[in-house]
């Protein structure tokens with residue numbers, strides 16, 4: 001065993017071996033994988049070995065597609081077979097709502113280059129004759145599904161990594177991790193200490209324990225999981241013989257089960273409602289190649305539905321039930337990337353579908369470690385996406401919820417109940433008393449909308465417009481015409497102070513820093529010129545700045561700020577960054593009467609000239625010390641008022657009392673988001689993400705290339721000089737009773753004379769190739785209906801929706817998204833269509849925002 005290496009990967013499951021392979025492939029060969037026992041000694045050896053590409057997050061879906069196509073490569077390099085069976089698979093919908101879900105998934109696939117198809121239950125039965133198709137209303141076929149040998153695949157990764165120069169040490173547990181002042185890690189193992197620049201936690205079932213070695217409680221929990229294997233079945237053998245094909249994989253939403261052929265019989269697994277965590281607090285180190293006791297009673301309700309839907313299986317004898325543990329994060333996606341607050345400590349854990357995701361996780365992490373950036377959009381699995389509120393008990397509740405809903409539909413207006421309320425502001429009870437429907441915003445209870453008096457404050461779940469439509473419209477109209485108040489505690493808030501702060505921010509941000517008492521809006525970009533943040537910054541005093549940003553990105557942004565703090569020279573570590581979390585809360589008032597209202601509560605002049613648009617002041621509001629920004633996301637005259645939580649009730653009460661004469665209303669987040677749509681304002685993580693450049697994101701006026709050198713300046717200058725390939729645009733959509741939700745394809749009638757555009761910063765990117773060659777779906781679909789690809793006559797999929805909804809004041813359905821830049825200013829009618837729930841709806845670009853295009857109302 002070497003004593004010094006560049007990186008140590010802890011854990012020899014499928015994920016650790018994939019990370020090792022990808023690091024070696026990227027050129028880091030001075031690396032070592034340390035495994036406690038033998039390879040696959042965690043959850044990898046007893047996996048059912050299924051793989052598929054579909055994922056709720058299109059970016060994770062792309063990683064899954066990459067994983068599947070990687071297997072041939074590692075087989076070739078290692079000489080080890082993965083026993084790949086690319087059978088294809090179907091998802092079965094038993095209700096119209098589940099069919100809507102499949103339509104959405106299918107539509108997303110159009111610009112991700114996926115060949116899914118919507119097919120009938122009978123077509124599905126032709127590929128899996130054990131089902132009773134009368135239980136279903138429709139299905140979606142995905143050709144890129146199948147199964148493999150989990151151990152063979154893990155070994156193939158490890159052999160390929162070794163061939164490239166990596167070292168693997170078996171039967172050697174890592175027992176402690178310490179770090180020297182210079183950042184070197186001491187990886188203390190049973191066989192001695194290895195010094196490493198980087199440590200990667202691929203501990204699988206023990207990832208939580210490895211996190212604890214460095215003082216981090218990772219939000220990951222192992223759950224018991226069962227699948228059964230039947231005796232050989234004559235029906236299966238007969239099907240194989242008569243068709244020359246293996247039976248396909250089937251996913252049944254209603255039963256929360258998956259099933260497929262295994263040898264001459266069937267494998268059937270369940271995600272049962274009565275699920276059970278395994279080792280909820282500590283994972284025993286002596287757990288090895290053993291299985292857990294099966295508990296057939298627990299999966300009986302799922303089996304009952306399964307046997308009804310697949311009567312062919314009921315008749316077969318059960319040969320074996322496998323029960324094994326594997327890990328999940330709160331939302332079921334992996335935890336990948338550098339851990340905020342630590343140097344060179346990386347995670348690749350909570351990978352619940354190692355054989356669908358392991359390759360993509362390995363690629364993303366190795367890119368990140370070697371090149372400083374994952375290389376594509378990995379927010380959906382970034383370890384920074386959860387905050388401190390994701391404690392051990394929170395994780396336990398949320399993972400159970402996630403497991404029991406593994407194949408359940410999540411409606412766009414659905415808030416999940418487990419582990420709530422976690423964080424609340426002092427106004428929580430008041431908001432409930434006001435009949436608010438609350439939502440979870442990064443662990444914080446936040447009012448979404450207010451139900452009318454006498455009505456139950458509850459969403460009716462739907463893909464279509466629902467019971468919040470009318471009340472949100474009222475909130476919007478009252479705010480636009482009079483004045484409204486809303487809670488904004490769910491923004492991220494930071495104070496950056498100390499000598500050198502302005503230089504530090506100027507180096508990080510694309511816009512110039514404001515003068516004292518003024519505010520600027522500014523994106524932040526990385527070295528590759530991609531958007532990694534969007535902030536409101538106020539200069540509160542000499543060497544003191546207040547920053548507001550996206551709540552969900554707090555750890556993500558702190559990680560970036562900390563990485564770029566001045567480390568050398570006289571200014572080293574003089575800059576201090578404080579993240580407030582919920583120690584600073586806020587209220588926003590907006591609408592034409594908001595100034596009259598605020599003037600009643602303050603003792604200073606806030607007339608247009610005295611307190612201008614984009615001004616910042618510290619002032620007492622209703623007697624409470626506050627910071628006030630003359631700015632609002634609704635696009636009206638308005639103010640953001642920030643205070644310590646102890647004052648929030650006082651300020652709210654004062655606003656409510658003073659607002660009575662102006663007809664003040666409470667409004668929630670959904671009204672706020674509706675109002676920003678009619679101003680064409682973008683949102684972080686929807687319109688603005690690390691795959692877009694600032695000019696693609698239409699953030700031109702905030703990019704000051706001439707101000708000073710800043711991170712990403714060169715790349716941004718290049719983007720500007722060459723012209724962005726894509727452009728963020730806003731649409732009016734001729735929608736019926738459903739608006740866009742995000743990720744819908746945008747079609748354009750552009751004929752054949754249009755160039756090629758790729759979704760940037762990804763691999764195997766969705767290609768909008770309009771060279772004339774028709775892109776067709778799966779030829780493997782046995783007996784499936786004709787395919788609708790991304791080309792349909794003169795119509796082509798040219799882009800994707802990022803978000804949208806109903807803009808209540810202008811009374812139009814609106815959407816934002818990305819299209820090729822050459823089309824971005826074309827407001828012609830008949831040029832675009834946006835696919836909503838399987839129906840293509842006419843859409844028209846609106847270059848100017850429909851509400852107050854000149855911005856006069858904000859400035860008055």
Ligand SMILES: Cc1cc2nc3c(=O)[nH]c(=O)nc-3n(C[C@H](O)[C@H](O)[C@H](O)COP(=O)(O)OP(=O)(O)OC[C@H]3O[C@@H](n4cnc5c(N)ncnc54)[C@H](O)[C@@H]3O)c2cc1C
Nearest residue numbers: 011013014015036042043044048049050174204353354355
């Ligand atoms: C019953 C069942 C069915 C499944 N079916 C599927 C399926 O069909 N498809 C699919 O994609 N996934 C499936 N999975 C999930 C799949 O098994 C996991 O996603 C995958 O195994 C995760 O791999 P990993 O490398 O992250 O973790 P693990 O396999 O748990 O590997 C972690 C490794 O780290 C080692 N380790 C931990 N701590 C230390 C330490 N301190 N020092 C040294 N070594 C350490 C362990 O010994 C272990 O070998 C299934 C799981 C189960 C239980």
